[in-house]
Amino acid sequence: xxxxxxxxxxxxxxxxxxxxxxxxxxxxxxxxxxxxxxxxxxxxxxxxxxxxxxxxxxxxxxxxxxxxxxxxxxxxxxxxxxxxxxxxxxxxxxxxxxxxxxxxxxxxxxxxxxxxxxxxxxxxxxxxxxxxxxxxxxxxxxxxxxxxxxxxxxxxxxxxxxxxxxxxxxxxxxxxxxxxxxxxxxxxxxxxxxxxxxxxxxxxxxxxxxxxxxxxxxxxxxxxxxxxxxxxxxxxxxxxxxxxxxxxxxxxxxxxxxxxxxxxxxxxxxxxxxxxxxxxxxxxxxxxxxxxxxxxxxxxxxxxxxxxxxxxxxxxxxxxxxxxxxxxxxxxxxxxxxxxxxxxxxxxxxxxxxxxxxxxxxxxxxxxxxxxxxxxxxxxxxxxxxxxxxxxxxxxxxxxxxxxxxxxxxxxxxxxxxxxxxxxxxxxxxxxxxxxxxxxxxxxxxxxxxxxxxxxxxxxxxxxxxxxxxxxxxxxxxxxxxxxxxxxxxxxxxxxxxxxxxxxxxxxxxxxxxxxxxxxxxx
Amino acid sequence: xxxxxxxxxxxxxxxxxxxxxxxxxxxxxxxxxxxxxxxxxxxxxxxxxxxxxxxxxxxxxxxxxxxxxxxxxxxxxxxxxxxxxxxxxxxxxxxxxxxxxxxxxxxxxxxxxxxxxxxxxxxxxxxxxxxxxxxxxxxxxxxxxxxxxxxxxxxxxxxxxxxxxxxxxxxxxxxxxxxxxxxxxxxxxxxxxxxxxxxxxxxxxxxxxxxxxx
Numbered sequence: 001x002x003x004x005x006x007x008x009x010x011x012x013x014x015x016x017x018x019x020x021x022x023x024x025x026x027x028x029x030x031x032x033x034x035x036x037x038x039x040x041x042x043x044x045x046x047x048x049x050x051x052x053x054x055x056x057x058x059x060x061x062x063x064x065x066x067x068x069x070x071x072x073x074x075x076x077x078x079x080x081x082x083x084x085x086x087x088x089x090x091x092x093x094x095x096x097x098x099x100x101x102x103x104x105x106x107x108x109x110x111x112x113x114x115x116x117x118x119x120x121x122x123x124x125x126x127x128x129x130x131x132x133x134x135x136x137x138x139x140x141x142x143x144x145x146x147x148x149x150x151x152x153x154x155x156x157x158x159x160x161x162x163x164x165x166x167x168x169x170x171x172x173x174x175x176x177x178x179x180x181x182x183x184x185x186x187x188x189x190x191x192x193x194x195x196x197x198x199x200x201x202x203x204x205x206x207x208x209x210x211x212x213x214x215x216x217x218x219x220x221x222x223x224x225x226x227x228x229x230x231x232x233x234x235x236x237x238x239x240x241x242x243x244x245x246x247x248x249x250x251x252x253x254x255x256x257x258x259x260x261x262x263x264x265x266x267x268x269x270x271x272x273x274x275x276x277x278x279x280x281x282x283x284x285x286x287x288x289x290x291x292x293x294x295x296x297x298x299x300x301x302x303x304x305x306x307x308x309x310x311x312x313x314x315x316x317x318x319x320x321x322x323x324x325x326x327x328x329x330x331x332x333x334x335x336x337x338x339x340x341x342x343x344x345x346x347x348x349x350x351x352x353x354x355x356x357x358x359x360x361x362x363x364x365x366x367x368x369x370x371x372x373x374x375x376x377x378x379x380x381x382x383x384x385x386x387x388x389x390x391x392x393x394x395x396x397x398x399x400x401x402x403x404x405x406x407x408x409x410x411x412x413x414x415x416x417x418x419x420x421x422x423x424x425x426x427x428x429x430x431x432x433x434x435x436x437x438x439x440x441x442x443x444x445x446x447x448x449x450x451x452x453x454x455x456x457x458x459x460x461x462x463x464x465x466x467x468x469x470x471x472x473x474x475x476x477x478x479x480x481x482x483x484x485x486x487x488x489x490x491x492x493x494x495x496x497x498x499x500x501x502x503x504x505x506x507x508x509x510x511x512x513x514x515x516x517x518x519x520x521x522x523x
Numbered sequence: 524x525x526x527x528x529x530x531x532x533x534x535x536x537x538x539x540x541x542x543x544x545x546x547x548x549x550x551x552x553x554x555x556x557x558x559x560x561x562x563x564x565x566x567x568x569x570x571x572x573x574x575x576x577x578x579x580x581x582x583x584x585x586x587x588x589x590x591x592x593x594x595x596x597x598x599x600x601x602x603x604x605x606x607x608x609x610x611x612x613x614x615x616x617x618x619x620x621x622x623x624x625x626x627x628x629x630x631x632x633x634x635x636x637x638x639x640x641x642x643x644x645x646x647x648x649x650x651x652x653x654x655x656x657x658x659x660x661x662x663x664x665x666x667x668x669x670x671x672x673x674x675x676x677x678x679x680x681x682x683x684x685x686x687x688x689x690x691x692x693x694x695x696x697x698x699x700x701x702x703x704x705x706x707x708x709x710x711x712x713x714x715x716x717x718x719x720x721x722x723x724x725x726x727x728x729x730x731x732x733x734x735x736x737x
Contacts, residue, residue: 241674242621
């Protein structure tokens with residue numbers, strides 16, 4: 001029996017696929033890294049493709065989501081499309097990705113960058129551990145640390161001294177089921193298998209990391225948010241789908257390579273570290289370790305500025321943490337001319353003698369603006385008086401030109417207000433919970449890619465952060481660094497109680513959120 | 524038509540203190556509560572909605588204006604009840620089961636209230652049974668549901684189904700809203716309407732009820 005196949009070519013990367021006649025495009029495109037932000041429900045237009053050759057019917061979701069002009073140009077939602085003939089498609093998402101090779105601001109640090117980042121900043125506890133660990137650790141061989149993010153995966157092979165021997169990064173294959181944790185939960189509850197794809201993908205990553213020395217790998221440690229923890233461990237995500245968002249299964253999960261189908265020695269221990277509570281998982285736990293929050297009496301904070309902004313503040317006596325839905329504005333996801341930090345993106349904007357001076361990545365013509373550029377641009381607009389404290393563009397026009405053709409629209413500034421308001425309000429409420437003042441903060445560590453590239457000066461000007469400049473530091477991938485520190489520690493580090501605070505349940509949140517949405521006057 | 528400029532300005536500027544004072548002064552001067560609502564509060568909230576629509580106002584201004592309006596309304600409500608007066612249209616509103624997000628819902632509630640509707644706010648995490656009970660007891664013309672999470676959206680359908688089962692579905696118009704909700708979804712689950720913002724929700728309620736009257 002032969003099945004009729006149609007050929008699909010995806011441009012601009014010229015990826016060739018063969019699909020059974022009449023089948024949906026989702027699985028095949030997802031396998032090549034195309035993301036489906038709403039989970040393939042036809043509700044967003046993130047997966048749009050343009051028909052270059054052949055034809056795709058206009059579905060109801062196409063008409064509802066795309067403009068007549070876009071439809072006329074051949075744009076369709078890939079998630080709704082079925083292949084009834086051979087096609088050549090342009091993948092909207094790849095127009096940016098193809099330029100990512102010379103990307104000077106890769107979201108996942110390269111080996112060198114990470115090594116230099118880890119070495120000088122490892123807090124005392126791990127240096128001490130390592131010093132005392134020399135003899136014992138040499139027999140332990142190699143270990144793998146994995147930061148399993150909702151969007152990206154970063155993994156490193158390390159030796160017993162913490163040297164990084166190999167690095168692998170990848171997109172999370174669960175992206176086919178949606179870009180945020182809620183879409184993943186919905187897909188899992190609808191009976192989709194999200195466990196096998198991630199176990200298979202990580203098995204391949206581990207195999208590549210350990211090529212030729214798999215027999216020496218004694219331990220694998222994964223960190224990630226609660227949803228990643230549950231989906232990897234094949235645990236029921238139903239408790240995470242409704243208030244109070246508390247799962248009974250927050251403990252560390254242990255696996256043998258055989259459980260996972262991974263090609264590692266049978267006595268190798270694979271662990272997914274314990275979750276903190278709610279959606280806050282071991283990535284923040286690892287971040288707390290990396291930032292050294294539990295080491296001293298001084299109050300220290302960790303702020304992970306992603307789609308789900310996560311904040312932890314505390315000291316060795318106790319830590320409070322919360323997650324807050326900042327949305328995709330920091331990654332320029334909801335910004336009209338927003339783009340990733342790749343060639344053509346405005347990454348920085350300075351105000352010199354009243355004139356905006358943008359820095360374009362790759363020094364070419366500007367095509368859009370990334371998260372750090374957005375924060376800079378709004379900060380510059382506030383300084384020059386072009387943007388008012390309430391977020392309005394001062395001259396009443398609906399856009400604020402940065403470097404033509406790139407402009408910020410009024411709605412873009414509103415998106416940023418929502419995102420920064422959520423983070424700042426969360427931070428204020430956690431401080432209040434501790435009964436502490438900003439002035440008693442010893443340090444604020446900014447985790448994640450955005451935290452690494454945002455100009456702290458600008459973050460302060462827009463009120464995203466409210467603290468003296470001198471205490472704020474970019475900290476890189478604290479989840480991966482913390483995972484390595486946990487692997488290298490001879491025994492589990494003693495952490496104080498970590499209280500998870502549900503911001504949505506706090507009646508003060510709405511007022512604080514509204515207050516934090518406006519920009520500070522004359523900073 | 525007697526516009527109370529002090530109350531109007533206080534609501535527009537989100538000044539709860541001044542709105543309270545202006546309302547007290549008007550009551551003392553013998554202004555009819557219903558007239559104050561219809562001739563000053565409703566126009567003020569209309570203007571707030573217009574300013575939001577043209578991107579002049581944003582969420583903080585909506586919340587502040589809503590709070591100023593609510594403070595004034597609290598002074599007037601007992602007077603209305605004592606006089607045996609009622610708003611012509613009653614709306615039941617709530618965030619669906621499993622969901623605690625209430626900022627959007629609160630803004631819609633205050634915009635509706637400021638448009639001269641009686642609003643019964645059931646709060647957050649409202650089960651289908653509680654929506655049904657509210658419809659039975661309070662006999663609203665409209666039910667508004669909010670969900671902010673993709674995973675709690677199905678509770679909207681469950682609520683509509685529960686209204687159907689209880690034989691109440693034809694007595695009310697059902698409107699839905701919230702970040703992940705779409706027009707398409709509203710159609711799918713058999714809601715009567717969807718709005719992407721609070722101002723749209725007010726227009727939608729007016730249109731639906733006008734359509735029914737016609």
